[in-house]
Amino acid sequence: MEALQPGGAGARVGGMQEDAEEKxxxxxxxxxxxxxxxxxxxxxxxxxxxxxxQWRASMSVLVVGSGPAGLAAALVAVRSGKVLKLTLLDERSRAALLCRPQQISLDPRSVRFLLGLGVDFDNMEGCWHNEHFFTRIGVFQEYLLSILEQKKHRVDVQVRLGTKFTEEYLHRIPHSDWPRVIVVADGSCGDSCSVLGISSDYTVESCHAYGANATIERLDQRQVPTPEIRAHSLYFDLSAYGVEALREHRTPTAKSGFHLKIYGTLRNRYMALVCPASDTKMVRFLRHTANSSIMKNIFHQSFNAYKTDIEPRLNDVTLHHMQCSRRLFEIQLSHRRVSAAYIEGDNVAVIVEGEAARVLNFDTGFGVNLGIRGLESVGTFIYRTATAVDQNDILEALSAKMQHSRQVAETFKQTGVSESMYE
Incomplete structure (x- = not known):
C-alpha cells in the first residue's frame, strides 16, 4: 500500500482555495x-x-391674429422645425391689414430677433436711423405674410383672413385635427381668450413716469417712413399760468426735465411727452390742470421747434386738427395674470402674446417691441411641447412660458419707458 504523503489533502484544499480566489x-x-x-x-x-x-416630433399650431406679434409668432413656429401644420386666423381682410398706415419702430433687439427669423430688411420699405428700422405696419405685415407663404413647401401653412375665432369655429374642427398649441395674438380688444375660457384679469402697474400724447393727420403729406426726432431736458414757460420752471429743478442728470419724441410718417405725425415721476410744481400743475389748451400749446410749440426742416410748421388751422391728452397722466402697464393655459380635455396648450398679453397706456411708437419681447421664448416653448412625453412636460413648458411673460412685464416696468424715451 502506498503511503499517504504528509499534508497531501491539505495541499489539495489550499490549491482549490487559491484557484477560487483567482476566479x-x-x-x-x-x-x-x-x-x-x-x-x-x-x-x-x-x-x-x-x-x-424628438427629430420626428411635429404638431399643429393655430395662431389667432395677424398683427405684427401674431405674424412674427407664426414665423417663429414655422422656423422651429416642429410644426407640421400652421393655421393663421384673422377676422380682418387682407386689404384691411395691408393698408394700415401707422408707423412702427423696431429697436436693435427686435431687429436682431427678426433677422434670426430670416427677415431681410433690405427688401422692406422703410429707413434706418441709429440702428432702428422704421416702416409702416401694413408694409411689415405684408412682408411677413409673403415669408409665410414661401414656407408652404416645407410646412402646411393655411392663412385664413376674414375668419373670426369663435366657439363655432372650434366646433367645426374635427377633434383629430385640433392644434396642440394655440397662440392668441388678437390685440387688446380681441375676445379669443374669453372663447378659450382664459381669465381676463390684468395686473396694472406703474412705470414711474408721467406722459402725454398728441397726433396730427395731414392729408397733403406723403405716407413715407420717417426717423423719429428726440429732444431731452425740456422746460416750458408757463409763467402766464402762474407756474415757473424753478432753477433748482434743472438738475444736470440725463433724466431731468421733459423728454419729447416726434415720430410717424409725414402724413401721420405723433408726439409723446414724458417725464420721470416727481412732485415738482410744474408736474403737479400739468397733471391736475383743467385747462385743456395748455397741453395743446406745449405740443404746438414743441413740434415747431423740433420738426424736420422739410415739413411745414403747425399754424392755427392745423393746430385745430391736432388731438392730444388734456393733461399729464401716469404711465401704466397692464399685463394678464394668466398668459398661458392648458385645456386638459383637448390636450391643447394656449399662450397669449402681443397686446393681448400686455398693454401700455402710453403710445411711443414702440409697442411692437414689447410684443416681440414675449416672442423670444415661443420657439423654446413649441419645441418642448412638440417633444413632450407626457402632460407634466407640457405643464412645465407652460410654467416656464408664464415666468418669461411675467419677466417681460417686470423688465419693461422698470426700464422700458426710460429706454424708449430718455435715451
Whole structure:
C-alpha cells in the first residue's frame, strides 16, 4: 500500500482555495463589464430613440391674429422645425391689414430677433436711423405674410383672413385635427381668450413716469417712413399760468426735465411727452390742470421747434386738427395674470402674446417691441411641447412660458419707458 504523503489533502484544499480566489475577481470583473455594456447599450438605444422621436416630433399650431406679434409668432413656429401644420386666423381682410398706415419702430433687439427669423430688411420699405428700422405696419405685415407663404413647401401653412375665432369655429374642427398649441395674438380688444375660457384679469402697474400724447393727420403729406426726432431736458414757460420752471429743478442728470419724441410718417405725425415721476410744481400743475389748451400749446410749440426742416410748421388751422391728452397722466402697464393655459380635455396648450398679453397706456411708437419681447421664448416653448412625453412636460413648458411673460412685464416696468424715451 502506498503511503499517504504528509499534508497531501491539505495541499489539495489550499490549491482549490487559491484557484477560487483567482476566479472570483475575474468573475466580478466580467459581471461589471457586462453590466456596464448592458447599461451603455440601454442608454445608447434610449438616447437614439429619444433623439429620433424628438427629430420626428411635429404638431399643429393655430395662431389667432395677424398683427405684427401674431405674424412674427407664426414665423417663429414655422422656423422651429416642429410644426407640421400652421393655421393663421384673422377676422380682418387682407386689404384691411395691408393698408394700415401707422408707423412702427423696431429697436436693435427686435431687429436682431427678426433677422434670426430670416427677415431681410433690405427688401422692406422703410429707413434706418441709429440702428432702428422704421416702416409702416401694413408694409411689415405684408412682408411677413409673403415669408409665410414661401414656407408652404416645407410646412402646411393655411392663412385664413376674414375668419373670426369663435366657439363655432372650434366646433367645426374635427377633434383629430385640433392644434396642440394655440397662440392668441388678437390685440387688446380681441375676445379669443374669453372663447378659450382664459381669465381676463390684468395686473396694472406703474412705470414711474408721467406722459402725454398728441397726433396730427395731414392729408397733403406723403405716407413715407420717417426717423423719429428726440429732444431731452425740456422746460416750458408757463409763467402766464402762474407756474415757473424753478432753477433748482434743472438738475444736470440725463433724466431731468421733459423728454419729447416726434415720430410717424409725414402724413401721420405723433408726439409723446414724458417725464420721470416727481412732485415738482410744474408736474403737479400739468397733471391736475383743467385747462385743456395748455397741453395743446406745449405740443404746438414743441413740434415747431423740433420738426424736420422739410415739413411745414403747425399754424392755427392745423393746430385745430391736432388731438392730444388734456393733461399729464401716469404711465401704466397692464399685463394678464394668466398668459398661458392648458385645456386638459383637448390636450391643447394656449399662450397669449402681443397686446393681448400686455398693454401700455402710453403710445411711443414702440409697442411692437414689447410684443416681440414675449416672442423670444415661443420657439423654446413649441419645441418642448412638440417633444413632450407626457402632460407634466407640457405643464412645465407652460410654467416656464408664464415666468418669461411675467419677466417681460417686470423688465419693461422698470426700464422700458426710460429706454424708449430718455435715451
Amino acid at each position: 472570483y475577481p475575474a468573475l466580478a470583473y466580467d459581471t461589471a463589464v457586462s453590466t456596464l455594456v448592458a447599461v451603455a447599450l440601454y442608454v445608447l438605444v434610449k438616447v437614439s430613440l429619444d433623439g429620433f422621436r
